[in-house]
């Protein structure tokens with residue numbers, strides 16, 4: 001309704017009402033925005049959410065949040081986390097996408113990304129048919145957070161969420177012939193695709209070749225078997241590296257003779273993906289291949305590295321003693337700064353990839369952390385949001 | 387002239403200052419590495435408490451036509467505003483809680499309940515004030531541009547109005563800060579002072595507008611018939627918060643013993659000297675836990691200036707170690723009751739309203755500012771365990787570590803001894819003066835007598851002459 005009465009429009013009023021919450025919200029627009037905006041005028045400089053989430057942590061549209069409602073063991077070292085998102089979460093993601101999740105451990109929030117394993121708009125009968133999401137996490141030997149999530153996270157914990165993203169997705173409708181090539185926890189985004197196809201009842205000709213060390217290590221093993229039995233067009237082909245060694249791509253011709261005709265989605269360790277890419281390129285069909293490189297959860301690789309300044313589109317090789325501020329300035333990037341000695345916080349920027357180290361105490365910071373560039377140096381390759 | 391050479395003033399060698407700096411670095415590292423769940427809980431608890439207090443205050447004011455409800459509501463709101471300003475806004479904007487990586491409790495996103503925009507404040511305060519602490523002409527917080535707080539600054543006739551300006555500043559502190567920060571933001575962007583409308587001004591107006599509308603329009607309007615009393619309550623809560631914030635800031639920087647420095651000192655400053663400047667430039671006041679919370683732990687101003695981004699709840703613990711270092715290096719640790727600290731600042735404000743010719747001390751040995759020259763010409767007692775006239779003593783004068791007792795004689799002893807010596811000198815001067823005065827009087831008397839006799843003689847002579855005529 002765009003009824004105008006003497007320069008006064010309902011839309012204008014609405015925009016005015018929503019203005020205070022328009023900036024702060026990372027979550028999508030909710031129906032309550034006008035109300036929240038009006039309330040923001042009396043809670044200024046805070047948002048009403050700052051009060052509301054004291055009552056219920058999920059009542060915040062300032063930021064996406066969720067609550068872990070179930071932790072289900074998948075294998076000995078992996079779990080599925082079922083999360084009920086709070087206000088503003090968009091359940092219409094594409095199967096194969098990942099979300100950012102922030103978990104509080106010892107007073108500090110840690111950010112990681114994990115693939116969603118559920119179909120869009122998923123409801124779980126166990127939870128009163130509320131819309132939920134799920135991710136699966138495998139504990140990595142050095143992975144601080146993944147170990148925590150697998151072994152220590154409590155049902156009921158509140159987590160922060162970042163909206164689903166990523167281009168490793170299953171198109172709709174899916175292509176007629178599909179090949180999934182996964183290994184280890186690389187199965188997680190593919191699981192969302194399989195579940196979506198199953199739920200929609202549209203399962204084309206799909207072959208899934210999955211590698212894991214032993215049969216017990218297969219995440220979602222039972223479900224793969226069930227899907228295999230339920231849908232004649234779906235073949236789950238498991239390969240156990242403990243017995244047969246690494247899956248050799250040369251075997252593809254034998255196991256999936258028509259692989260060249262299929263649209264392929266591959267996810268797993270970087271080495272495997274590199275080989276696959278080469279193989280597909282050699283076959284002259286690189287655009288039939290979609291790969292997802294999981295960021296490996298590991299600690300800093302060392303001293304120095306290539307620092308990339310994402311927004312400025314520059315990068316520079318530096319040693320482990322050069323501060324990120326110096327690096328940026330010598331690359332001609334407009335870096336914010338004040339004291340240049342770590343006290344004023346003027347120079348804070350977000351690390352979007354890789355690791356950096358706080359030179360004052362050696363603390364490691366990684367993607368998702370905000371760091372003071374004047375006292376931090378690269379610990380391996382890293383990317384900054386500036 | 388204020389301190390131009392902090393090494394000489396502190397009675398420390400370059401190496402001493404370097405080790406002192408390393409020891410302070412260790413304190414910082416220990417705290418940083420031990421931060422965890424308990425600290426995070428602390429700040430979240432304070433935030434929760436503050437919001438409950440504020441909500442309770444605002445709610446109570448709906449009944450503010452009743453005197454008791456007015457008092458209770460105003461009290462709650464004042465306390466809420468004070469905590470919000472001091473323990474939350476100030477400290478979070480300093481990045482003290484950035485380690486939690488919590489986007490909602492982060493220096494880059496926090497906005498406070500004051501008229502000034504926190505982005506502008508961060509520039510002026512976190513950067514300018516904390517980097518250039520107490521350096522003449524560089525730290526604009528030194529008197530906030532309207533008060534002469536040290537006799538290093540030249541007296542101007544306007545300073546006569548200082549007692550009044552002080553009252554205005556105290557009552558409207560948030561506005562003082564906001565305008566001060568706006569100026570800083572403009573000068574940083576190279577916008578001329580007299581250009582009124584600019585991007586920083588817009589930011590300022592937007593923020594101040596929201597604040598004013600909230601406290602003076604929306605809330606009163608919401609309480610309907612109680613609008614008048616709510617408005618008064620909101621104004622009172624802001625006033626109380628302003629007075630308190632002002633008092634805390636003044637107690638942290640302007641009591642005697644909080645030193646001032648010159649650009650010369652700053653020019654080639656090492657990290658250790660930076661620490662030392664923060665330590666000597668700030669002052670604490672004694673506070674229990676409640677008072678510490680209400681002052682945003684700025685009762686530990688010295689610790690805050692040494693480590694502005696360490697979580698405030700740790701300052702108490704840090705202060706124990708800082709005091710130990712002060713003992714070790716024989717450095718002063720300026721503190722006192724809040725009343726005493728404020729009175730000292732108050733005295734300076736009023737004293738320095740007067741031109742210098744009315745003041746006795748110079749900027750080298752005044753109570754509010756001194757310099758390394760203060761110790762020149764003051765003869766101090768030799769170290770007791772040293773044979774008088776030994777080489778070592780000659781070389782080091784009287785500073786350093788006594789090789790026999792292992793005790794260090796540094797600034798703190800020097801200040802005490804200088805105080806005694808200065809007192810003695812003053813006494814001596816007084817005595818000399820008294821003597822001089824006495825002898826002058828004596829001389830005057832004699833002259834008078836002489837004159838009288840002379841006059842008598844003349845009178846007699848003239849009588850004789852008249853008779854003989």
Ligand code: FES
Pocket residue numbers: 336337338339340341342343344345346347348372373374375
């Ligand atoms: S520039 Fe001041 S903290 Fe980095």
